[in-house]
Amino acid sequence: MCGACCRIKDGIVRVSDAEIARIAAFLGMDEAGFIECETDVAPDRKSLVLKSRPDGSCAWLTEANLCRINPVKPGKCRTFPFEWTNPDSSSVCPALAVQS
Numbered sequence: 674m675c676g677a678c679c680r681i682k683d684g685i686v687r688v689s690d691a692e693i694a695r696i697a698a699f700l701g702m703d704e705a706g707f708i709e710c711e712t713d714v715a716p717d718r719k720s721l722v723l724k725s726r727p728d729g730s731c732a733w734l735t736e737a738n739l740c741r742i743n744p745v746k747p748g749k750c751r752t753f754p755f756e757w758t759n760p761d762s763s764s765v766c767p768a769l770a771v772q773s
């Protein structure tokens with residue numbers, strides 16, 4: 674719960690159609706409104722991603738390092754760093770840095 678992985682500069686959180694539907698329902702929004710207001714097109718233009726703030730942090734991260742959509746957060750968030758990492762993940766994630 675350090676929030677480090679939610680603050681990666683240039684990091685992206687891809688969202689699938691099913692994830693968009695779940696998050697929108699959780700927020701009481703319609704999917705089209707969620708897509709328009711809360712997502713951007715990924716840099717590779719292959720998917721949508723959750724919006725980030727200018728400092729690179731995820732728009733859903735609170736000042737207390739909590740995820741405002743935690744019950745329905747995307748799979749990418751649920752599975753890091755247990756099911757996937759990037760080569761530079763240990764420089765971002767304190768838990769991985771301890772292991773290496």
Ligand code: SF4
Pocket residue numbers: 678679686723731732733734735739740741742743746747750
């Ligand atoms: S959706 Fe939640 S867990 Fe995922 S990056 Fe944003 S704040 Fe972090």
